[in-house]
Amino acid sequence: MLGKLKHIETYDLIIVDTPPALSSAALAAVIPIADYLLLPTPPAPMDIAALVKTVKNTILPSGILHRVLLTKVDSRSLGEALEAQNMLMELEIPACYAFVKSYKAHERAALEGIPITQWKGRNAAEARADYIRVADEIQTDWKDS
Numbered sequence: 001m002l003g004k005l006k007h008i009e010t011y012d013l014i015i016v017d018t019p020p021a022l023s024s025a026a027l028a029a030v031i032p033i034a035d036y037l038l039l040p041t042p043p044a045p046m047d048i049a050a051l052v053k054t055v056k057n058t059i060l061p062s063g064i065l066h067r068v069l070l071t072k073v074d075s076r077s078l079g080e081a082l083e084a085q086n087m088l089m090e091l092e093i094p095a096c097y098a099f100v101k102s103y104k105a106h107e108r109a110a111l112e113g114i115p116i117t118q119w120k121g122r123n124a125a126e127a128r129a130d131y132i133r134v135a136d137e138i139q140t141d142w143k144d145s
Contacts, residue, residue, distance in 0.1 A: 006033040031058065037066040038138060040100075043073055043084035055093050065141060069134060070099035098133035101126070 005016070016030050031037070037059060041051045051068060059066050068088055073081040081099050088095040105127045109119035116127045 027058075031062050031064065034064050036138075036141065037064050038069055039066060040069045040071045043070045043081040043099075048084050048087065052088075052091060052093065066094065067138060067141065068093060068095040070095065072102045073099045075101045075103075096134055096137050098130065098137050100130045100134065103127045 016026075016034075039051060039055070039059070041047045055066070055068070070081050070084055085095045085097070085099075103123040103126060105119055105121055105123040106116055108121055109116045109124075109127075112119070116124065116131065119127075
């Protein structure tokens with residue numbers, strides 16, 4: 001089914017959210033047809049190590065424009081996210097400057113079945129702002145390509 005996406009002409013943008021495993025069959029199916037990949041990952045060292053391996057072995061050889069997005073960032077330890085960003089950039093793996101911090105708001109909105117952009121509870125504005133910053137940033141990639 002994913003292989004057919006390249007032939008759909010009625011949309012300007014199609015977003016495919018694959019399972020979180022970097023070696024998933026869905027990711028393998030998306031790579032040949034993608035114009036852009038956003039690779040979300042927590043900033044934990046083991047997650048970053050797995051991501052770096054996938055990027056070097058799978059994403060870079062494909063030549064697809066991509067960026068890493070750090071997610072589930074603990075606002076009490078922003079240094080870990082900044083270290084991860086710096087390491088990725090030193091490895092010449094593009095990473096978003098913006099990242100998505102972890103808030104209970106994400107869980108609560110999901111439980112209510114609404115997107116974080118529509119949730120009205122505690123930390124809703126901060127959570128929403130994270131995604132707006134990410135969207136603004138990755139749109140510059142699409143405009144430049």
